[in-house]
Amino acid sequence: MPELFQLTAHEISALIAAGKTSSREVTQSALAHIESVEPSVRAFLTITAEEALAQADVIDHRLAAGDQLSPLAGVPMALKDNLCTAGVRTTAGSRILNNFVPPYDATVVRKLRDAGMVFLGKVNLDEFAMGSSTENSAFQSTTNPWDSTCVPGGSSGGSAAAVAACEAPLALGSDTGGSIRQPASYCGLVGLKPTYGRVSRFGLIAYASSLDQIGPLSRTVEDSAMLLQLIAGPDEHDSTSAPAPVDDYMAACSNPTVKGLRIGVPQEYYAQGVNADVAAAVRAAAALYESLGATVEECSLPSTDYALAAYYVVAPAECSSNLARFDGVRYGMRSADKTGHIGLMELSRGQGFGSEVKQRIMIGTYALSAGYYDAYYRRAQQVRTLIRNEFTAAFQKFDLLLTPTAPAPAFKLGAMSDPMEMKLADVCTIPVNMAGLPGISVPCGFVDGLPVGMQLIGAPFQEALLFRASAVYQQATNWAAMLSRAATAA
C-alpha cells in the first residue's frame, strides 16, 4: 500500500470523496515527506506548514458539512515563487524581492484557494524565471530527484523537483520559453504550457508579457487536466486573458483515441544538436501513434532556427520594460548606500539583480534604444509573424505536431557554465511561445538512466486535444508506472 504522499491528485481526490482519508491526513503525509527529502531536493523556498494544515481543516469541515467543492478540494500542491500569494513571501528567486510579501493573490492562486486546494509552500526558480536549470536562483540550487547531481531543469525547477520527489502531487509553474515543459522533461513529468491567454497572468511576476503563461506540472496526464480546468478562463484583471470557451479536460482523458488524428513531425526539431537517443525515443512515440490509428507524416517549419534569435530580442525587450518597476522605492530591496535618487535606483538594481537578469535587461534596453529599434526589435517581431504563419499553415494539414521537448536529458549541476550554451538548448520549446500555442511535455522514455520527454504542440485553444493524445500515449506505454515506481523508491 503506497503512502498518501505517493498518490496522484486524482487518487487523493477519490479517497477524500469516499471518506477514506482527510485533507489533513494527506497534507500531514506530504509535509512529513517534505521534511525528510527536502535536505537533498531543496525545492522549497518557503514551506507554509501551519497555513496548509489550517486550510486542510477548513476543507475537511466543509466536506463533512456536505458542501459541494471542486474535485481537487483538500489536495495539497506547490506554487512557483513568482506567483503572488497574499501574506506569504514571494521572491521570484531574486535578492531584490527577498522580503516582498504581496498584498493580494494571483488570480490562479485565488481560484485554487476558492476550489479548496491546500498550498504547501513556494518553490524555487531561476531568478525572475530567466534560466533553464534553476541554478540562477539567488537562494539555492534545486536537485533532480532522479539524480541529485543533476539539475531539475528550469525555470520551474522547484515545481518539477517537488512533484517528481512526491513532495506534492501537483505544482504550478510558468513558461516563457519552455520553463514548464523542459523541467517536466528532465524530471519525468507531464507539464503543459497553455495557449497564450488561456490562463490569467494577473499576479504572475512578469518576465515577458507577450510570452508568459502559467500551467500545471504533474506525474500523470489526468492530474494536469484537472488542474488546468480550475485555472483556465478569462479574468477581468488580465485584458490578454481569452474569452474562448473552456473545454472539459478530464473528459478528454477518458476513453481517449488518436484514430484519424493527423500528426506532423517537423524535421527541424530532430536536427543536429538533438541527442540521437532522444530523437529515437520521440520517433518511437510517433510509430506508436501510427500503430494506434493516427496518420504520421514528416513536415517542415523552415524558420524554426530564427525563433530562438527572435526570442532573445523580444523577451529581453519586454523584460527590460517589466523590470523597470524595481526601483528601490515602492517595494523590494533598497541599497543602504547613501546617494541621490538616480544612484539609489542604480545601486538597488545593481545589488539586487543577478548576472543573468542584468544581461537580459541590458540586451532589451539596447534593442529598444534609439537607432537600433528597427534593426532588432521590429525585425524580431516580423520574424515572429513568419514563425506564426508557418505554424498556421502546418495546422491546416495536421492536428498536432510531435517533437522532442529538450535536445538532451538533464545535465550535471554546474556543468553548463556558458549561459549561451544554456540558451541554445531551449530551441524546441521557444517557437511555441513565440506563436502563443499550447504545448505539453509527456515522458517518453529514458536516456542514460534519466527521463526524457516528447512535446505535442496544438493549434490555439486545443488543450483538450493535447490531453487526449497524451492520455492515449500514457495508457499505451508503461512509462507512467515506471516513473511512479522510481519516485516511490526515491
Place this chain on the structure above:
Amino acid sequence: MALSPEQVRSVAALARLDLNDDEVVEQSLHLNRLLAHVEMLQQADINGLEPTSHPMTLWNVLRDDVVRPSLERDASLANAPEARDGCFVVPRIMEAE
C-alpha cells in the same frame, strides 16, 4: 557589431544598473555573444510582414467607469523600504540653492 566596454556602460546607465568593472567585462562578453547570434535575423525574409506584438488577437476590455475599492493605503505602503506619513520616502531630487 560588437559593443565596446564604454557602450556597455552607457546601456547599463540607460537601464539604471550599477555595474562594477568586473561586471562590465563579464557582461560585454555575454552581450556580444548573444548579439552575434541574433545577427542571423538579418537574413530572414520578412518582406511585407507585419510585426507581431501579441500572438493572439486582442480586444479592448472595457468596464463601466465606476469607483471600486482598491488596495488600502497601508497595504500599498507595507512593502516600501521607507515610508512616512502615508508616503514613499525618496532622496531629495532637487538641490537646495
